[in-house]
Amino acid sequence: MKAFARIRIHLTLTLTSALRISSGQVAFLPHPKNEEKEIEYALVYRDVLGKPYLPSTSLRGLLRAAAQDISDPEQQQTLNTLFGSANLDDSGNHSRIRVYDARAKTAHTRITTHNKINPITATAEDKLLFKSESVDPGTAFTLTIELDDVSEAEKLTIIDLLLLFSETNPFQLGSGANKRLGEFTLNIDKIETLSQDDVYYWLQQKDCTELPYQPADLPQQTHATFKQQGLIKIPFSLYLKSPLLIAAESERKTSNNEEADPIKFKQRDGYPYIPASTLLGVFRSRCRHIISSLALSQQETDPEPATALKCLTETTDALIDSLFGNTQRKSYIAISEGSSDLPMSACTHKQSFNAIDRFTGEVKDSALFFAEACYGNCFNFNMHINSSALQAQNNGALLILFYALKDFTEGLIPLGWGANKGFGQVHLTAPTTHQIEAIDWSAMSRYLQTHQLDLEPKQLEQWQQQLSEQLTATEEV
Incomplete structure (x- = not known):
């Protein structure tokens, strides 16, 4: 009993x-x-x-x-x-x-x-x-x-x-x-x-x-543990080199005789935030760009355009799915929402713009609009990486991840609205107790190594070899 x-x-x-x-x-x-x-x-x-x-x-x-x-x-x-x-x-x-x-x-x-x-x-x-x-x-x-x-x-x-x-x-x-x-x-x-x-x-x-x-009695301590999943959590900060605007949806309509609502930053309870989908989407896009560039550089022959495009798409899709998942498999990378410690009222950058007629090159009549961007603060978010699962694939996907992190660190990935107007110039950096500022890739590499990401030359060479074999195999198929 x-x-x-x-x-x-x-x-x-x-x-x-x-x-x-x-x-x-x-x-x-x-x-x-x-x-x-x-x-x-x-x-x-x-x-x-x-x-x-x-x-x-x-x-x-x-x-x-x-x-x-x-x-x-x-x-x-x-x-x-x-x-x-x-x-x-x-x-x-x-x-x-x-x-x-x-x-x-x-x-x-x-x-x-x-x-x-x-x-x-x-x-x-x-x-x-x-x-x-x-x-x-x-x-x-x-x-x-x-x-x-x-x-x-x-x-x-x-x-x-x-x-x-x-x-x-x-x-x-x-x-x-x-x-x-x-x-x-x-x-x-x-x-x-x-x-x-x-x-x-x-x-x-x-x-x-x-x-x-x-x-x-209520127990105070567990004797169980989850299996080692290789899930690594890395805190990051985004250092703003220029105003940043993640546009919120307009809530009211305007007429030609009425001044339009300003384009406002996404906010929650008075604090600006960057949706996780924005960060993940931009990061995924950069990884796709990197894979496509590497695949093109490794093509030994000059195939027909249709064949080249099909091969490039298949190669890119396969590697992107191995990183970010698809409808049949879970993503091995997750990114949290970017939050700010400063309220929007303390970091608002207001700027006016006027649309230019693309045919005449003149200022478009009655097309003045305003933007309320964010400047003078930083956004903090976490990236979760299942490193053991990515390494087990043996396709060099982790190297793509680090290439994208390097581009983000060096400020090569614009974020948000108005990139052609100089907005959205950001640098990925390590959060500290001091004033947030941009860091170089060597400093970021040391920071990543403190979070159990192996960036030793031998490991990078191994990932490079795996990625090269993956790109070559897809091209042959």
Whole structure:
């Protein structure tokens, strides 16, 4: 007989980044420039009271995936038994774990605008703007998990698993994992146990009473660990050499006789930010540019234009997918949102512009517009790299990554709106406690090595050889 008939664990799940988990339903907003049109956006899950919630299926799936990643084989086997299985040969066992929907204590949501970035030009694709609802970071959800017919060892194992989520962990909820959306922590608030004797005693009562759960001690330290995934987290800062403008969507229409709204920087609660999708899109575009350049330089013959274009596209797509994933595979690189410590009011750079008629070269009549960019501050973000998975591919993809980091460090990658007007000149640098400033590549290399990225000459030569073989093999095919 197992020690416990039932165990109930009460937890608090706290979001550390925005969460986008679509319910499949949509709502509509009025179009800012056309009263006859509406803008569709995806809704998060909401309960009957209108509060966001996390569906139990998503939470259970996440916990089961985490159970597969426990490094101790014995603990992993115990967890697999608790979660159950459904084998075709009738050798499966039913699950003894129930996970309930997580309800928000208080929650704030916002509607965010996204745009697909053209991988060739690194600019926003025309007519591919879309919106979605997300739950703000800091939102806390209450969560309950119940287990039936559990031994003392099984109880300790599931608690060890849950304690692994009390700090930073490699798992996310919802969509946008490569943008570091859906990050969270789990904290155990209370554990209640129900022994077999307690159930027997309760069944003997004539009056209808609640089950006599007994409080259990809260453990302070886990004895479990996740497998070494080679996931490296590197903090970066963006040093602004010129004004930077990540344009927010215009919210109202204007007429020819009315002064247009200024182009404003994306803000949240008065603070400017760079969406993770912007950073990831520009970084991906640079990697594509580097791969295409290397592939062209290695062509030994001069093939037909159509054949050359097809070969170049296949080579580039294969290597880009090995870095950033596709619909069939997960990305090995993730980038968080870029945040600023200064409010927009303390770093606003206002500038006026006038459109030029491209045929006459004269100033276009009634085409004066204004921009409110950001200048005099820096943006901090994190890059997460699964280095072990990238090295296991043996295709030199890591070398492409470092080429892109080098270009970013040297200020060769413009960011945001108005690059042809001198805006968006940024340098990737290492965050310090001192004043942020640009650094050279040798200093950045030393910084990367402190985060377990091997940049020794022998390693770089090996990646160069792997990349050369990959490009040559694709060309021959």
